Amino acid sequence: MGGVPRFWRSIDNRYRLVGTRCENCGEVYFPPRVVCPKCRREGEMKEVELSGRGEIYTYSVVRVPPEGFEEKAPYVVAIVKLEEGPLVTGMIVDCDPGEIDIGTPVEATFRRVSEDGEDGVIYYSLEFRPVRREE
Numbered sequence: 001m002g003g004v005p006r007f008w009r010s011i012d013n014r015y016r017l018v019g020t021r022c023e024n025c026g027e028v029y030f031p032p033r034v035v036c037p038k039c040r041r042e043g044e045m046k047e048v049e050l051s052g053r054g055e056i057y058t059y060s061v062v063r064v065p066p067e068g069f070e071e072k073a074p075y076v077v078a079i080v081k082l083e084e085g086p087l088v089t090g091m092i093v094d095c096d097p098g099e100i101d102i103g104t105p106v107e108a109t110f111r112r113v114s115e116d117g118e119d120g121v122i123y124y125s126l127e128f129r130p131v132r133r134e135e
């Protein structure tokens with residue numbers, strides 16, 4: 001599974017979305033960065049747990065999917081603006097493409113993609129689903 005990001009792992013059966021925040025300018029980065037591109041050496045990066053909540057910043061409906069995703073089409077791929085600020089690209093699941101719009105509130109959800117046999121780390125891909133009022 002080359003290329004599967006390592007940022008998401010299960011700890012005590014809870015999923016954490018971890019980014020980094022620059023202590024100098026307050027900017028939050030996801031995926032985590034080691035150095036703040038604005039502050040460079042002046043910035044000190046600290047890990048922060050993100051809420052996973054955000055809203056649709058922009059999106060597109062994929063009707064002609066890449067190989068391996070045929071049964072999912074049509075599906076929505078969006079750039080989500082997390083409430084802490086970072087923009088993240090992810091698939092929007094559990095939705096009808098018609099109910100997605102710019103500004104639709106979403107929350108992160110995780111899909112198990114693989115388990116690393118050596119250290120038992122379970123990898124998840126990050127997806128989002130709409131937050132519905134009744135929830």
Ligand SMILES: [Zn+2]
Pocket residue numbers: 022023024025026027036037038039040043
């Ligand atoms: Zn900074």
